[in-house]
Amino acid sequence: MGSQEVSTVDWQGKHVTVAGLGVSGIPAARALHERGALVTVVNDGDDERSRAQAAELEALGVTVRLGDGATLPPSTELVVTAPGWQPDKPLFLAAAEAGVPVWGDVELAWRLRGDDGREPAPWLAVTGTNGKTTTVRMLASILEAAGLRTAAVGNIGVSLLDAVLGETEYDVLAVELSSYQLHWAPSLRAHSAAVLNLAPDHLDWHGSMEAYAADKGRVYEGNTVACVYNAADPATEDLVREADVEEGCRAIGFTLGTPGPSQLGVVDGLLVDRAFVADRQKQAQELAEVADVNPPAPHNVANALAAAALARAFGVEPAAVRDGLRAFRPDAHRIEHVADIGEVAYVDDSKATNTHATEASLAAYDSIVWIAGGLAKGATFDELVTGAAKRLRGVVLMGADRALIHEALTRHAPDVPVVDLDRTDTGAMSEAVVRAAELARPGDTVLLAPACASMDMFTNYNKRGEAFADAVRARADETA
Known part of the structure; x- marks a missing residue:
């Protein structure tokens, strides 16, 4: 199926089981019911919220x-699942x-x-272990x-179903796709797509790194x-080689170095x-300045290049790339500069919940007091610490699995001073900022880049980042 072809399904009387209530299940159930399908929703949970959602659909x-998401209802002809449900259920x-x-x-x-007769908008799709949301939002801005x-739209929080079935007619959609979503999307055919990077993540869901990479590669x-x-990241180019694409589709690389033919670079x-x-052999088109990227950290410049490549693939002129990047504002808790106190910068990258994201964050600064720790999710930290050791002025650790990072620091950065906060309460963040400030020198960056999930201490990474920002502002007030 080519990217502009429309699939037609006669839904009338078709028995469809929707797996899971929630942000994807409820819109799916509604859309299918409106088209005449006989819809049964199954859900593992049976709490108050689920019962309220069920009542709306039953009406x-x-x-x-x-309370029974395990059994396949009789006569089911199709299952539509929420992306997070594991394949071995x-x-x-x-x-x-x-x-x-x-x-x-x-x-x-x-x-x-x-299916409503309108011309469907092409999809420009983005996946990867880290940077998806930022890249998609940059792309939309361009x-x-x-x-x-x-x-x-997509994994970014705006439902693709709502975008596809809503009243707004789009020229093109910037689509963030997770590995979960790609696993369950066998016929998706994007106009153009990018895999930003590949690092071990969600292996408990996919079963292996090979299966995880294969699902990411479906985007091509x-x-x-x-x-x-x-x-x-050669693994991303390998996925391009393995993909079955339309004739004439090109492999386009992005690099932080000087680009070769068929590449974007710096x-x-x-x-x-x-x-x-x-003339790719002799010509290069200026798109923007590195200073137009906010923030201009190396991994974020890579995100901007990927977004620019997809936009250029869609025929966007160079000036729009520049203007779109200048207009873009990053989401909170993604390398967010909070304050400068006594010539020390305080930066919130609470979104760095795994080692790959944290590696990129640490690479953005020359001298760092690193605040890290939380739930490791099975991660190991030796490679991360080895790569960052020469940049570390000091480290402040907190959270349930901080010992794993401490052990890696002992092995690979034994001369770096470490403050180990033996506490997992939310108030630990205030102490972490105070102790980090004691380690920092003028010109340093105090960087919250935890390399871990937040749920041992905070509701989510947003709350963790807010706690850091509040603690930094409180310190700024004390030292003013």
């Missing part, structure tokens, strides 16, 4: 089974045994686009600067114009394009 005529094993296909919310959105009707299947890869503080120019 429409949808059947809901709470009994429901899916039963579906496979019965020959019943399983789709995710992305697959359903792909199949439903254009597309808007080009005068295109667009939206940042059937691309029509460009498969964008990271020249610094020359003398400029983002330049040697891919979408008339």
Whole structure:
């Protein structure tokens, strides 16, 4: 199926099981019911919130089974699942045994686009272990600067179903896709797509690094114009080689160095394009300055290059790349500068919840007092510490699995002073900032980049970042 072809399904009377209530399950159940499908929603939970959601759907005529997400309802012809449900759940094993296909919310959105007779908007898709949300939002900003009707959708929080079925007619969609979503999206065919990077993540869900990479690589299947890869991460280029794409689709690399033909890169503080120019061997098109990227940390410049590559693949002019990057404002808790106190910068990168994201964050600064720790999720820290050791002025550790980081520091950075806070209460962050300030010298950066999840101490990484910012501001007031 080419990227602009529309899949038509006769939903009338089709028995569809929707797995999971929530941000994807409820819109899926509604959309399918409106099209005449006989919908049964199954859900593991049976709490107050689930019962309220079930009551709304049952009022429409949808059947809901709470507390039983394991059993495949009789007569099921299709299962539509929330992306987070693991592939080895009994429901899916039963579906496979019965020959019943399983789709995710992305697959359903792909199949439903254009079924109202409107021309479906092409998708520019982004996946990778880290940087997806930032890249997609940069891409949407660039597309808007080009005068295109667009939206940042998908795993970013805006439902693809809502975007595809809503009243707004888009020219193009900037789509963030997780490995979970791609696993359940067999017929997705993007206009162009990018895999930003690959590092071990969610291996408990996928079962292996190979399976995780293969699901990420699905984003390239059937691309029509460009498969964008990271020249610094050969695994992403390998996925391009393995993909079955439309004839004429090109492999486009991005690099923080000087670009070769069919690449975007950096020359003398400029983002330049040697891919979408008339003579790739001899020509380079200036797109923007590195200073136009906010913030201009190396990994964020890489995000900007990937976004620019997808925009250029869609025909966007260079000036719109520049204007879109200048207009972009990063989300909170992503290398967010909080304050300067006594010539020391305080930076919140609470979103760095794994080692790969933290590695990029640490690489952005020359001399760092690092605040880290939390739930390790099975991660190891030797490689991270080895790479960052020469940049570390000191380290403040907190959280449930801080000992794992401390052990790696002892092995690979024994001369770096470490403050080990033996506490996991939310007030630990205030002490962490005070102790980090004691270690810091003028010109240093105190960097919250935990390399761990937050749930041992905080509701989510946002709350952790807010606690850090509050503690920094309180210190600024004390020292003013």
